[in-house]
Amino acid sequence: MSESAPLSGPVDANAAPRAPANADGERDVILRARNVTVGFGDAIILKDLDLDVYRGEILGFVGGSGTGKSVLMRTILGLTPKRAGTIEVLGIDLDSASDEERSHVERNWGVLFQQGALFSSLNVRQNIQVPMREHLNLSQRLMDELALFKLDLVGLPRDAAEKFPAELSGGMIKRASLARALVLDPEIVFLDEPTSGLDPIAAAAFDDLTTKLRDTLGLTVYMVTHDLDSLHSTCDRIAVLAEKRVLAAGTIDEMLAFDHPWVQAYFNGVRGARRGHDGSPGGRAADLRGRDGEGASAG
Numbered sequence: 001m002s003e004s005a006p007l008s009g010p011v012d013a014n015a016a017p018r019a020p021a022n023a024d025g026e027r028d029v030i031l032r033a034r035n036v037t038v039g040f041g042d043a044i045i046l047k048d049l050d051l052d053v054y055r056g057e058i059l060g061f062v063g064g065s066g067t068g069k070s071v072l073m074r075t076i077l078g079l080t081p082k083r084a085g086t087i088e089v090l091g092i093d094l095d096s097a098s099d100e101e102r103s104h105v106e107r108n109w110g111v112l113f114q115q116g117a118l119f120s121s122l123n124v125r126q127n128i129q130v131p132m133r134e135h136l137n138l139s140q141r142l143m144d145e146l147a148l149f150k151l152d153l154v155g156l157p158r159d160a161a162e163k164f165p166a167e168l169s170g171g172m173i174k175r176a177s178l179a180r181a182l183v184l185d186p187e188i189v190f191l192d193e194p195t196s197g198l199d200p201i202a203a204a205a206f207d208d209l210t211t212k213l214r215d216t217l218g219l220t221v222y223m224v225t226h227d228l229d230s231l232h233s234t235c236d237r238i239a240v241l242a243e244k245r246v247l248a249a250g251t252i253d254e255m256l257a258f259d260h261p262w263v264q265a266y267f268n269g270v271r272g273a274r275r276g277h278d279g280s281p282g283g284r285a286a287d288l289r290g291r292d293g294e295g296a297s298a299g
């Protein structure tokens with residue numbers, strides 16, 4: 001079944017107004033998963049899962065704890081094997097890709113893992129330079145300049161470059177990890193719970209940064225999150241993982257109206273309702289975004 005089946009047709013076609021369309025008016029699919037099945041031993045985690053991610057959108061990926069959001073992200077990245085199905089990124093099926101094609105895809109995606117996953121023995125500058133060393137052949141001077149440029153981009157002060165991860169706050173670790181994820185100028189970034197563990201000010205600032213980067217760099221953002229404020233304020237579309245597949249995909253308003261017990265409990269439950277249904281009142285974004293100037297808080 002198609003991931004957008006419950007919200008098919010014209011409803012889904014309006015789901016991401018900011019994502020660009022091609023000359024035919026169709027949205028460009030940057031990531032396409034079909035019939036993906038993943039399991040461990042007897043446990044099937046994902047079954048016949050379909051998903052489309054459109055170029056230029058911020059897609060929020062939600063689901064109950066343990067439903068397989070991280071497993072799917074790891075499967076897309078080729079870190080967890082699948083039992084069936086196909087996944088194409090940038091039009092390339094990684095199962096049948098040549099070395100050159102695989103390298104092309106790997107250079108064009110960036111990943112922010114949940115805990116940042118910075119190397120503790122490397123300082124921020126060296127961490128940011130890891131993908132450059134892997135994929136590019138640049139002089140140290142140029143890599144140093146690029147690292148500083150990426151620090152600017154994510155709103156970190158330049159003196160953060162020589163700090164080690166243990167010397168950074170949670171918000172700074174997320175930003176440094178994002179700088180590393182962006183170092184090769186990827187077309188798509190995967191963010192695994194980017195605002196978890198951040199205080200509300202830092203979380204709102206990170207959301208603003210995500211939107212700004214999408215708007216200025218034309219990034220596509222695939223964001224696993226439990227953060228209702230991020231879903232309301234930042235995401236163009238939301239995909240819901242339940243029953244081992246993408247049960248629904250659409251705008252926040254479509255999710256609010258979607259008739260499924262988990263979706264209703266999630267979006268219209270006590271926390272969801274606290275926000276109100278126009279996405280503006282309540283929640284930390286409304287409380288804090290106005291106070292938190294762009295990139296002002298590095299967390």
Ligand SMILES: Nc1ncnc2c1ncn2[C@@H]1O[C@H](COP(=O)(O)OP(=O)(O)OP(=O)(O)O)[C@@H](O)[C@H]1O
Pocket residue numbers: 040045063064065066067068069070071072
């Ligand atoms: N390598 C593995 N071996 C066996 N089981 C695994 C493995 N990785 C994940 N699982 C199982 O797959 C299921 C989905 O895990 P996953 O981490 O993807 O959940 P999640 O949706 O990301 O949850 P959360 O929101 O709590 O982070 C869980 O039951 C987990 O125990």
